[in-house]
Amino acid sequence: MSLRVLVLSGGRTVRQLQEQTDYDVVLAEENMTLEQLMLADYPLEVDFDDWDSVIAQVAEAHAQQPFDAVVTGVERLVPLAGRLRAELKLEHGVGEQAARDCIDKAATHRLLAEAGVPVPRNRVVRDAAEGGAAAGELGLPVVVKPRDASSAAGLKYCETREEVEQAVADIVAGGRDSALLEEYVTGPEFGVFAARVGGETEVLWVVEGEVGPPPTFVKVGGFFPSRLDDARRAELDALTARALAAVGLDDWVAALQFTLTADGWRAGEINPRVPGGQAVEMIRTTTGHEPSLVAAEAALGRRVEAGRARNAAGLYRSVVFDAAGRIDYVRKDVRELAGLESPVPPFVEFDVEPGEAVLPVGHPRGGAFGRIVLAGESLEQLERDYARVMEQLAVRLVSEPVADAAVERAHTSCC
Helix, strand or coil, X not given: CCEEEEEECCHHHHHHHXXXXXXXXXXXXXXXXXXXXXXXXXXXXXXXXXXXXXXXXXXXXXXXXXXXXXXXXXXXXXXXXXXXXXXXXXXXXXXXXXXXXHHCHHHHHHHHHHCCCCCCCEEEECCHHHHHHHHHHHCCCXXXXXXXCCCXXXXXXXXXXXXXXHHHHHHHHCCCCCEEEEECCCCCEEEEEEEEECCEEEEEEEEEEEECCCCCCCEEEEEECCCCCHHHHHHXXXXXXXXXXXXXCCCEEEEEEEEEECCEEEEEEEECCCXXXXXXXXXXXXXXXCHXXXXXXXXXXXXXXXXXXXXXXXXXXXXXXXXXXXXXXXXXXXXXXXXXXXXXXXXXXXXXXCCCEECCCCCCCCCECEEEEEEECCHHHHHHXXXXXXXXXXXXXXXXXXXXXXXXXXXXXXX
């Protein structure tokens, strides 16, 4: 008998579950396209801005044919998944409070610190004056961010009290009632994808990231496996388990961030969802775990065995520049790339066309202007293939003055 799973938005999750034979998939989505209507076994058009109506619609569908789990890969909808779990009286799945405590970065830090998990020193401030005073306590530079933002969204690196006050004022002016100040910590950054089921945590993937300079902190690259030795990896696994227990996340998955500073580990964010971007495919190909399937099984209170890992190593590089100018490259189908050692075609994506203006990686409107992701037998092999890809694409910067206004989009912080 198939298990009935409600997916709150997310076509990829639906497609992955439908590849299996054990699931009956209902997709709840707003403003459904024809493609989305045809995608799921049962479409359910909803308004995610009206949770009461969503709960009523889902409860009606549940009364006709019960759901076994509610899943979502959309962070803002994870608390709704928790509320639906409670309303439908499901045995497994995320709890609403745990979801909210993960999304609220101040609550995350508080709970982690109480559990003995090291975090950057931080303060919650409600206006510019409090921000300036807190910066004096923590010591400059600091990082100012919205409490509910993930990755580098809305983050500001501040070297002066005046910058802190302005950053806090901007966040409050945007409709939030407070902002989070953190001490600025440096060191290699590690991303973790983990599942916690029945109170037991399994670390499924650890990637080592390379982060660009402030103020944007763009993820300029990353590679799997990480260079952690056995002792450091054991520390990271243990901290991950303690962190998920501290926020009360169970029968769910999470993408966590840690920094290895000169003084040891510092926990950053706990995002209660599968990782975004090209990390999903890298996890799948290098571990044999399909993240969407892992998430669905966790919400059912079950673990899933990994399939066969197709590749031993993964590498990504963001397309970034150290100076302003105009990007130039050769448009080429990845199947036309010659002489690559790995049989796996690389993923190549540019956000700008040849001749368009770009800004430096550290500029507020700079960042990543594309990404190249490779998978293969070893990092050494992939580094050689990356060099061949860049040579054949002829990616270069035509140096010339570029006004900030010439770049019309906000920077991309990661791959």
